Amino acid sequence: MAKRARIRCTNKTGRDNPHERITHVGGLNPDGTPWKRSIDQAIKDIESNEWEFYVEENGRRVDVVCATHNGHKYIKTTADDIQPDNVLSLLVECP
Template identity: 75%
Template sequence: MPRRVRIRYTNKTDRKTPHERLSHVGGLNPDVKPWKRSIDQVVKDLESAEWELYVEENGRRVDVVWATHKGHNYLKTTADDTQPDSILPLLAECPR
């Protein structure tokens, strides 16, 4: 059974294209310890069905999926079309 995890934080790159903007995502484990993973690792986790990811905004949960644009894997919500611009870019920075 996949681990269902909420993304609460992101780390952003200095890249201007939305498909390359995020480098890491993170959140909190059930024991409230933070977790942080690279986008490449998260894509592997989603491909293998080990994790299911979502974001939550004002009580509304939206699933996070991976996609490819010009050979580059990226994350987006199911509410996004091609551009990953609805919720993920708005999250706070991952704690170090």
């Protein structure tokens, strides 16, 4: 069974392409210490079924999934269509 983790923050580049903007995601471990993963690692974690990630805003929990656009893998919330800018765009910057 995959472990679940809430994504609470992201790091982004200044790129215009929304599929390449997010470089890292992060959150808090159960003991309150921060965690942070590169997008490449988060994608590997999701694809291997080792981890399931989600975001939560205003009491609404949405799963994070992998997608591919023009041969480039990225993450998005299940509530998004092709643009990965729904709930993930609302998160604060990771330290």
